[in-house]
Amino acid sequence: MLRYRTVLTFQFCMKKIFPLLLLCLYIRDYSFSQSKQMYDSLARSLITTGLTSGKAYELLHELCFSIGHRLSGSSQAAQAVEWSKNKMNEFQFDNVRLESLFVPHWVRGNTEEAAMLNANGEPQIPLTVCALGGSIGTSPEGITAAVLEVQSFEELHSLQEKAKGKIIFFNRPMPKEKIMPFEAYGSAVNQRGSGAIEAAKVGGVAALVRSMTMRRDDVPHTGSMSYNDTVKKIPSAAISILDAELLSAALSKEKNVSINLKLSCETLPDVPSANVIGEIVGSEKPEEIILVGGHLDSWDKGHGAHDDGAGCVQTIEALRILKQLGLQPKRTIRAVLFMNEENGLRGGKHYAQSHSNEKHLAAIEADAGGFSPRGFGISTDSIRFEKIKTWAYLFASIDADNFKKGGGGADISELAKQGIPVLGLRVDTQRYFDYHHSDNDTFDKVHERELELGAIALAILVYVLAEEGL
Numbered sequence: 479m480l481r482y483r484t485v486l487t488f489q490f491c492m493k494k495i496f497p498l499l500l501l502c503l504y505i506r507d508y509s510f511s512q513s514k515q516m517y518d519s520l521a522r523s524l525i526t527t528g529l530t531s532g533k534a535y536e537l538l539h540e541l542c543f544s545i546g547h548r549l550s551g552s553s554q555a556a557q558a559v560e561w562s563k564n565k566m567n568e569f570q571f572d573n574v575r576l577e578s579l580f581v582p583h584w585v586r587g588n589t590e591e592a593a594m595l596n597a598n599g600e601p602q603i604p605l606t607v608c609a610l611g612g613s614i615g616t617s618p619e620g621i622t623a624a625v626l627e628v629q630s631f632e633e634l635h636s637l638q639e640k641a642k643g644k645i646i647f648f649n650r651p652m653p654k655e656k657i658m659p660f661e662a663y664g665s666a667v668n669q670r671g672s673g674a675i676e677a678a679k680v681g682g683v684a685a686l687v688r689s690m691t692m693r694r695d696d697v698p699h700t701g702s703m704s705y706n707d708t709v710k711k712i713p714s715a716a717i718s719i720l721d722a723e724l725l726s727a728a729l730s731k732e733k734n735v736s737i738n739l740k741l742s743c744e745t746l747p748d749v750p751s752a753n754v755i756g757e758i759v760g761s762e763k764p765e766e767i768i769l770v771g772g773h774l775d776s777w778d779k780g781h782g783a784h785d786d787g788a789g790c791v792q793t794i795e796a797l798r799i800l801k802q803l804g805l806q807p808k809r810t811i812r813a814v815l816f817m818n819e820e821n822g823l824r825g826g827k828h829y830a831q832s833h834s835n836e837k838h839l840a841a842i843e844a845d846a847g848g849f850s851p852r853g854f855g856i857s858t859d860s861i862r863f864e865k866i867k868t869w870a871y872l873f874a875s876i877d878a879d880n881f882k883k884g885g886g887g888a889d890i891s892e893l894a895k896q897g898i899p900v901l902g903l904r905v906d907t908q909r910y911f912d913y914h915h916s917d918n919d920t921f922d923k924v925h926e927r928e929l930e931l932g933a934i935a936l937a938i939l940v941y942v943l944a945e946e947g948l
Contacts, residue, residue, distance in 0.1 A: 855885015
């Protein structure tokens with residue numbers, strides 16, 4: 479009898495509860511369906527608006543040709559700060575402001591020369607070089623010494639007895655077998671960053687580094703390098719790929735090859751600069767922030783178009799499109815153009831410290847060039863990753879729905895240390911290091927539709943995150 483009553487009770491409960499469960503599931507599915515339809519419509523509107531009346535390419539043209547490259551501390555960097563602030567005001571962003579900080583002021587100078595010498599010690603074959611950012615200069619007559627070629631720091635230290643008094647030539651290429659160019663870059667870039675330190679440790683008088691590119695041309699690529707206060711400072715320069723191969727071939731035939739290196743670069747006292755900030759203030763939870771940005775500074779080569787003029791104009795454009803369509807997010811979307819990513823990261827560090835008491839839900843950076851967007855790299859916990867990934871379908875029509883774990887950017891790396899989810903716009907980077915940190919990085923290397931599509935991808939993501947939260 480007890481079992482019979484239990485069965486009857488269960489059946490009665492199911493008759494009452496099951497319809498409620500079905501109703502809850504229906505409401506949930508209906509709500510998701512409505513949300514999906516709303517965001518589908520939103521994405522289509524943003525894509526159409528961005529492709530038909532986008533201004534990212536126009537903005538990049540203006541930045542590149544009215545200002546040009548923008549190394550921290552330079553007059554061009556100062557002009558870029560004012561230009562960015564004026565553009566944000568022109569597009570009626572909220573709370574447009576500058577946040578002041580001091581930045582390094584390294585200058586290249588007018589002399590960057592190198593040549594292989596003949597048997598009489600006279601310059602015979604010129605080599606195309608450029609100083610690495612932060613390097614000290616040479617005397618006006620330059621440094622003349624024999625060259626020692628190495629592939630790694632380990633090889634250098636094994637040849638310590640031969641290295642004293644030599645110009646150390648680091649000639650390890652970016653490995654072509656790496657499918658992802660940034661991975662190849664990471665496999666080789668330590669010789670640029672720390673080459674002068676390691677060379678000085680073994681008595682080297684200068685460091686010469688193969689350019690960080692896989693493109694075979696005669697254009698050297700600069701980039702940051704560092705010194706250690708406990709080790710003597712020596713000059714450091716990059717050499718073009720073609721001349722790196724030329725020098726290596728000469729060394730394979732004749733071990734006693736000498737070169738003369740002349741650099742007039744120097745570091746001047748720090749100067750004032752600023753991050754540039756503008757917002758669309760949230761309508762319901764303005765204290766919760768979705769940050770999107772890029773870095774306003776660039777190396778003093780080319781126009782700084784891909785690195786990172788593209789990311790800056792895409793950031794401005796993402797908010798501009800939302801404003802054009804009259805979209806008012808629930809949470810605040812904040813655009814930040816950081817200063818001094820290339821040779822100090824002071825803008826990123828200053829922002830993270832100054833805004834540590836604010837509630838950032840996510841920070842997104844665009845700093846991989848203005849190429850076709852492919853998706854986003856996301857660094858956060860699994861729960862928030864899966865939530866963000868649920869919106870990947872919105873990007874399928876522009877082939878940018880590849881959302882992967884692991885991403886972010888240098889400027890927002892300090893925010894990541896505070897536990898804030900960080901994301902990076904993922905693009906097709908196969909050509910990025912053809913241009914990176916060189917005279918090749920000019921406006922004409924940027925494709926208009928690819929640039930606009932990247933801005934559109936940012937606009938979709940920041941708006942959905944500002945509506946949904948994390």
